Amino acid sequence: MRLSVLGSGAAFSGCGCNAGYLVDGAVLVDCGAPVNVMAHRLRATVSDVRLILLTHFHADHTFGLPMVLGALSSRRRDDRAPLVIAGPVGTREYVQRLLLAGYGTHILGLVGSEVQPDYVALQDGSDVELAGYRVRAHAVVHSTGPSLAYALTDAAGATVGFSGDSTQCAGLLRALSGCDAFVCECTGWDGPVPGGHLWAGEVEQLVRAHPRTTFVLSHMDERRELRGALVAHDLLTLDIAPRAEEQG
Numbered sequence: 001m002r003l004s005v006l007g008s009g010a011a012f013s014g015c016g017c018n019a020g021y022l023v024d025g026a027v028l029v030d031c032g033a034p035v036n037v038m039a040h041r042l043r044a045t046v047s048d049v050r051l052i053l054l055t056h057f058h059a060d061h062t063f064g065l066p067m068v069l070g071a072l073s074s075r076r077r078d079d080r081a082p083l084v085i086a087g088p089v090g091t092r093e094y095v096q097r098l099l100l101a102g103y104g105t106h107i108l109g110l111v112g113s114e115v116q117p118d119y120v121a122l123q124d125g126s127d128v129e130l131a132g133y134r135v136r137a138h139a140v141v142h143s144t145g146p147s148l149a150y151a152l153t154d155a156a157g158a159t160v161g162f163s164g165d166s167t168q169c170a171g172l173l174r175a176l177s178g179c180d181a182f183v184c185e186c187t188g189w190d191g192p193v194p195g196g197h198l199w200a201g202e203v204e205q206l207v208r209a210h211p212r213t214t215f216v217l218s219h220m221d222e223r224r225e226l227r228g229a230l231v232a233h234d235l236l237t238l239d240i241a242p243r244a245e246e247q248g
Helices: 035-041 065-073 091-115 170-176 200-209 243-247
Strands: 002-007 020-023 027-031 051-053 084-088 118-122 127-130 133-139 148-153 159-162 181-185 214-218 229-231 237-239
Touching (some): 002 035, 002 181, 020 035, 027 148, 051 133, 065 091, 084 091, 118 127, 133 170, 159 170
Parallel strands (some): 159 181, 214 229
Antiparallel strands (some): 002 237, 127 133, 133 148, 148 159
C-alpha cells in the first residue's frame, strides 16, 4: 500500500496544506488540500480516484471537493474510474451544498450527470468493502458534527488508519488497533488544544502503547520532532507493508 500526504497542516497553520491523503493513487482521504495540484506533483491524477473518504465536514478537510469533482466532470467517462464518496451520515447533502455554494447549479448538475458518484453513509462500527478496500469506521469525539476515524485495508492485508480530528477517545483506539501505519493528527505541541484535537503529549502515549504501528504525524500547527513517530510534510510518500510480511 502506498500512502502519500497531500496536506500536513492544521486548519490555520502555514506549515503545510490542509488535510488530504492519497492511498495507491485510488483512495482520497479528506480533501482540504489542493488535490489536483498535489496529485500532479506525485505524477498521479484525480481521474484514478475511485473512493473519497471524508472524516468530517470542516472546511480544512472538505473545501477542495468542488475542484476535484469539477475536474472529474470535465474528463471523458472512459478516462476515469467510477467514484464512491463515503463519510458520516449527511455526506451526500453536504457535498451537494458545497458544490452549489462553490459554483452554482451548473456544476451541481454536471457532477450529477457526468461523474454520477455513489454516496455511502458510514457510522460507528461500519465495516464495508468499497472500491476494493475494506473500510472500518469508528466514531470519534471532535468539536461539532459527526466525526469518523478510519482503518483502510488493501487486498494484501496492509492497513493504514486515519484519525481525522479527534480527542483521545475509545473510537480512536479502536481505529488504531491492528494498523500497520496510522496517520495521526498532532495539532498542538505544548499543551491541550481547544476544539477537540490531539496534542503531542497524548500522541506520545499512543506511540508508546502501539510500538508496532508506524505513526505519521499530520494536521500540525508547526513541524517539530516526536520520538518514535514520523513527522509528515506535504508530498511525503511511504510504502506500507502488512505486519506478517514484515516479519517474514
